[in-house]
Amino acid sequence: HGAHKMASHFKSKPYRNKKLLMAVAMLDCQHCGASGPSDAAHSNWSHHGKSFGRKADDIYVAALCREHHYELDQGSRLTKAERQEMWNTAFVKTVRELVKSGQWPADVEIPEEAK
Secondary structure (H helix, E strand, O other), X not given: OHHHHHHHOOOOOOOOOHHHHHHHHOOOOOXXXXXXXXXXXXXXXXXXXXXXXXXXXXXXXXXXXXXXXXXXXXXXXXXHHHHHHHHHHHHHHHHHHHHHOOOOOOOOOOOHHHO
């Protein structure tokens, strides 16, 4: 029974899209507005596919400058809730910017949270 539960975390391959990540990198930081290129900062939350040793799917990325990407992943100035809020806000802005500019992949559904 325990082995079955473990396997369920890996039932689907993570979604990867280099073209999408390159488009995200061309944006300015969606948190502070610093001029791009930015990092494509993946979600650090399990409901976006993040798990031990696995990044979230590529559709769950936010354009963040290096400083804010570092703060998201390793920083200690913000609480976990503040980091999640920073990423969520930047993520929604990132997706909307890519949709507006026609760079969101036509064959990829827009994540519910960003509609």
